[in-house]
Amino acid sequence: MEQTLVIAMVGMLGIGAQWLAWRTGWPAIVLMLAAGFLAGPILGLFSPEHAFGDLLEPMVAIGVALILFEGGLSLDFRELRHAGDGVWRLVIFGVPLGWLFGSLAAHSIGGLEWPVAILFAGILVVTGPTVVMPLLRQSSVQPRPAAILKWEAIVNDPLGALCAVVAYEYFRRIAEFPDAGLFEVVPPLILAAIIAGIIGYVAAAAIAWSFPRGAVPEYLKVPVLLTTVIVVFVFSNTIEHEAGLVAVTVMGIALANMNVQSLRSIHPFKQNVAVLLISGLFILLSASLEFADLAYLNWSFGLFLLALLFVVRPATILLSLLGSSVPWNERLFLAWIAPRGIVLVAISGLFALRLADIGFDGRALIGLSFAVVVATIVAHGFTIDLVARMLKIKGSNRPGMIIVGSTPWTNALADMLREMETPVMVVDSSWQRLAPARQKGLPFYHGEILNEATEHNLDLTPYSVLVAATENEAYNALVCNEFAYEIGRDRVFQLGESVDDRDRHTLPNSIRGRALFESGFGVEDVNERQAQGWVFRKTKLSDEFGFEAAQQRLPDAANMLLLVRRDGTIRFFTHAAHPEPRAGDTIVSFSPPQRRTPGEVAAKRASKKQKQRPAGENA
Template sequence: MEQSLVIAMVGILGIGAQWVAWRTGWPAIVLMLAAGFLAGPVLGLFDPEHAFGDLLDPMIAIGVALILFEGGLSLDFRELRHAGDGVWRLVLLGGPIAWVLGAFAAHSIGGLEWPVAILFAGILVVTGPTVVMPLLRQSSVKARPAAILKWEAIVNDPIGALFAVVSYEYFRKVAEAPGSGLIEVVPPLVIAAIIAGLIGYVAAAAIAWAFPRGAIPEYLKVPVLLTSVIVVFVLSNQIEHEAGLVAVTVMGIALANMNITSIRSIHPFKQNIAVLLISGIFILLSASLEFEELAYLNWNFGLFLLALLFLVRPATILLSLLGSSVPWNERLFLAWIAPRGIVLVAISGLFALRLEDIGYDGTALIGLSFAVVVATIVAHGFTIDLVARLLDLKGSKRPGVIIVGSTPWTISLALMMKELKSPVMIVDPSWQRLALARQKGLPFYHGEILNEATEHNLDLTPYAVLVAATENEAYNALVCNEFAYEIGRDTVFQLGDAVDDDDRHALPSSIRGRALFESGFGVEDVNERLARGWVFRKTKLSEEFDFEAAQERLPDAASMLLLVRESGTLRFFTHAARPEPRAGDIIVSFAPPQERSAQDAAAKRERKRNKAAEQGT
């Protein structure tokens, strides 16, 4: 099969599996494994090694380097501080403990020879945010244990890779010079790691200097960054085998903590690159599996998986958090949840090829790593909700609303959302404007939402919808445009009419949020109506009392704002879309005061009687 056709199939299978995962809520990594395995060894549609030959190894190596760089770029120490000392303990103490215990289990129970067991155990330290984050969103775990799991996954991505690099380099040097001891082998490794780290840091510093000063045009920033990562990786590997993984990890972490505003603007692109690389590498590796490699998945390895789940992980957590401030129910939760993901498979695939070059049987690593991924995702993915509930660590599952701008109208809206038990947060940089929110006991954040510090101080995870409703329409559009990628273009809303093509001063729809209300009420409209006594009302629909009946009960002037599904999902009525109401939904409307409503209802009944009389005659 032609290489171009194989590349197309890899893209279709990888992105297709990601899309199916999004639609169904199933773990993407399991779907990608199934797709690659079916396309490769089962149906024989393509063989990556045959298609790409000698290019397969460097392709996977560079892909892993870019994934580790992207992971390092996510590690902002300012956010890490909010997770407390639990994460530092899990990294500084838990990482080495997991490495040692995992190596003993892999050798004595799994039957791997010591070099392979030590290298594999180092990689097993990785949990991976690409798997942990979806599980946390799915189960709605409370903030602190969720933060610890999230940051353990982000930090341990590069840590596990470093453990693997150290292990491999040690055994490679021993293989090249039999009889070498720690004194001959370790110091050169340490020096090489330091040099690689310095190369990565210098590259990051050069980018941090060049980007803000306009030395690189905007359209070249992403290509320059990606090319720099590849150059740093290849250059460091010339100094020492696999030292490039250390260099790119340090480069990513350094850039994340250098406060470069330009880096924030390329986050969407680097996340897209990460999705493409993860999908591609996973399909290539799973398609490269051979049935002979699955022979390693015997009862010995089954026992090793049980030891990994019930001995290694619990012992790691309980020993590393001994004497910490983390409560016992959270420790037990952390002791159970440790799903592995794409980084484990990618690094295992990379070193499986390397081990064979120095005389060790690394063919088992790819099959074993896939088995660990599937076992941990199934075990933890299907039990995380139950365990969180049993340990009283469940957070709110209902999607919330973050409201930008503290005004009388937004306070009224927030009170209605609170009454509907939907999480709500009001954000405003003015302490004075937040006075009413404080008086009403509403959650609030005092700060500028567009400030980069807000990313580190305000957890946006519980909020699925953003409503920008300050008195400045251009600012509202700017907020919606900024958060459209993170929250979703279809779930950022602002007050203001739909774009008028004849109005040269109207803001283009490409930078605006969705317009609230079908009528497109603006800020002045809602404030003026609120001053005349308009209020938010909720109406519950049933089989007997449908949407048409609800409309009949409301006055003609009332405007539908949103509906709340029984699951808590929010659907807004906008100028461009009207959700389909059904039994069990709660309709929230913005309506005139009761007296006016009574008059409107009487007039509506009178019109209905007159219409019926006309039809009768």
């Protein structure tokens, strides 16, 4: 089969599996494994080794390097501070303990020879963020254990690669010089790692210096960055085998902590590249599997998987967190949850190709890494919610709303959402404008939402919708554009253009958020109506009391704003979308005050006086 057709099939299968995972909620990594295994060994549609030959190994190596660089860019030490000492303990003590326990289990239980067992156990210290984050969103765990799991995954991703590099280089040198002692092998490895780290840091410093000063035009920043990563990787590898993985990891971490503002603009592209690489590598590696590789999945490896789940991980966590401030129920939760992901498979696939060069059978690593990924995702993915509930660390799983701008209208909306038990957060850079929200006891964040520091101080995970409703329409559009990629273009909203501005078309629709209200009320429109006494009203629908009946009960001028499903999902009524209300939904409308008849007013006053009478007083 032609290489171009194989590349097209790899892309179609990888992205198709990602899309199917998004539609169904199933783990993407399992679907990609199934797609690659089906296309490769089962149906025989293509074989990556036959299609790409000698190019397969460098393709995988560069893909792994770019994935590790992207993972390093996620490691901002300022945000890591909020996770407390739990993450540092899991790095300082957990990585060596996990490596030691994993090596013993892989050799004595799994039956792997010592070099392969030690290298494989080094890679097993990773808990991939690409699978941890979806699990945390799915189960809605409380903030502290969720933060520890998240940052353990981010930090341990590159550390697992470093452990594998150290193990591989050690055994490669032993294979070349059988008589070499420990002190003859280890110092050169340490020196090579230091040199590679310096190369990565210097490259990061060069990027951080040149990008803000206009030395690189905007349209070349992404190509320059990606090319620099590849050059650093290849150049470091010429100094020492696999030292390039150390260099690109250090480069990513250094760039993440150098406050390079111009890197914000390339984050979407960086994440797109990561998705493409992950999808492509996973399909290539799973399609490379052969039925002979599955022979390693015998009863002894099954026992190793059980030991990994019930002995290695719990022992690593509990010993690492001894004497820490992390409560015992959270320690037990952390001891159970450790799903592995793409980094495990990618690095295992890379070293499986390299181990044969130094006389060891590394083919087992590909099949074994896939088995670990599937076992941990299934075991932890289907039990995380139950375990979190049993250990009483379950957080709110209702989707929330971020409201940018503290105004009488937004505060009234936030108050209504809080009454409906929907998580809400009012964000404003002015402490004075936040005063009414603070007086009402509304959750608030004082700060500029577009400031980079906000990314580290405000956890956006609980919020699925953003509404920008400040007095500045252009600022609202800027906020919507900034968060469209992270939250979703169809989940960022702003008020429409005011009546006086509609003929001027001040801002094109392409850069605006979705317009709230079918009528397209603007900022001035809602403020004027708010001053006239308009209020938010909620109406619960049922089988007997449907949407049409709810509309008839409201004043004719009322405008439907949104509905909240039973599960907390928020859907807005806009000029472009009209959600279908059904029984169990709660409709929120913005409507004028209802005029009561004289009889209704008198009855309300009488009821109020009756409630104010002292107990025991006769009417």
